[in-house]
Amino acid sequence: MKKVKRFFRHDNAGLLFVLPAVIYMLVFVGYPILSNIFLSFQNVTVNNLVRGEKKFIGLGNYKVLFKDAVFIKSLTNTVFFTVSCLVIQFIIGFALALFFNKKFTFSKPVRGILMIPWMMPMTVTALIFKFMFQSKVGILNYILMNLGLISENIDWLTKPHTAMFAVIATNIWIGIPFNMILISTGLTSIPEELYESAAIDGAGSFKKFTKITLPLMRSTIESILVLGFIYTFKVYDLVYVMTSGGPVNSTHLLSTYSYKLSFDNFEYSLGSSVANVLLVILLLVGILYLKITMKGEEKNEQ
Amino acid sequence: MNSEKMKIPQNILFNILSIIVAFLLLFPVFWMLITSFKTEVEIFRIPPTFYPHVLNLKSYAAQVETGDFNMFKSFGNSFVISTGAMLIAVLLAVPASYAIAKYRFAGRKAVLLGFLVSQMLPVSVLLTPMFIMFKHFHVYNTWFSAILADATIGIPFSVLILKNYFAAIPKALEEAAYIDGCNRFGAFMRVLVPVAKPGVVVCAIFSFLYAWGDLAYGMTFIINQQKRPITAGIFNFMGQYGTKWSYLSAFAIVTIIPVAIIFIFMQKYIIAGMTNGAVKG
Structure with a gap:
């Protein structure tokens, strides 16, 4: 007993404070991750979910998946979706951040209001955009028609390519504020004097941007892109509500396909296997994120 | 510039x-x-x-009248679920983040890494095992299933945010509390938590909003329409009455109201959370 007491006396007293959260996360996150890995090596379906024999089938599920055209499609879709969103929301976010970093009366309040898309429940965002992308009632077709950009209504969500475009556009709308606010914060950390002395040396705005802003923003940009990747790669609700992966599986992402296999087809083990593929890719990119943040942690502690 | x-x-x-x-x-x-x-x-x-x-x-x-278009119940469900998830997240994250900020205990790095990794996890990985677990323990189809699951989003976010707030509190303040006769727990409750209050507010807001926006957990673990959160209610309604845009748009607006209220009154906390925090759900 004394030994136990002594162990918790100094720095290890921290363990008593941290343990409740750690135990909670081990039960509700740690255990499920392990369990998901086991599931993917078994053949659990609706028939033997709660009771019954769960046969160990090794890599059987993964072999099935890599021969499954819908799985391959979901994988390439997820990559395409993520990269398109990342690039476009970053460019728009950067432009807006530069704009709102000018000091005018409304800069702060308007920038604040623009956070709204990021805070809204994704289900609602998906619903709003689904409405705007409708063929007949949708406002988008009406606007495009009046601008003379299209001559007849487009059935956005029922054609494969346009459906993919629609979900990407919607996700970009959510991602813009996130990019804008983080880039904004990064911009304000660049010392003013650098720009002033560059101006004395006769540098124009373009030169200032490429020679001062971009190089000094490097670590901010890195972390925004990595975070954006992680966040976009696992998007689920948005696509599930807008298209449920359709038409003809053309907008399935790994997350939505995994859900469909598990909870529409009741092929729990196959669904878990898809989720594990998603997880492995996220973790590979996550290592980058961890490198960046842990470096930051160490700097904080010095 | x-x-x-x-x-x-x-x-x-x-x-x-x-x-x-x-x-x-x-x-x-x-x-x-x-x-x-x-x-x-x-x-x-x-x-x-x-x-x-x-x-x-x-x-x-129609949302407060009886019938298919009643969303009032779902709104209440969402409120209970989000509040529950928020309470769990804050109660567990406050002490945990304090420990990570102020103590160099054994395994500290591993714990920190664990929280960072758990922030990157996709719901897809947790859904099926949680589903099986909740069925076993008979919390399936109750509010608790969604509360327990939603808290796993709020906890890592809150720990990582709050740790910075605690780390910024000078050691002298804590030591003064010890001199005044506080033990560790007393100093934590009476001195540190009040000083870190803005951080606690950020965590509470975000934990609430994450749970409020959740669809996957609420829809998968609760099948009884009477207990489902509003997001699942909307999704369900879209499947049944896909073209009733007047009702759908009203549901959307009602679902945004709490978000808008939080936003109007707590904008500075939200910006703080976004710039300090990492990934969303």
């Missing part, structure tokens, strides 16, 4: 531009708001009307 104030004409130009930008970006939300006050007939009118010519409040009224 200019530190001195702009000249007046330039200031006016930028203000006008910023309002145009805000209008374009937020147009989808305005459009939903306008649509929610239109009649079903007017919604389908071509060319579309840009304000409701006939004011229709039926879509809102």
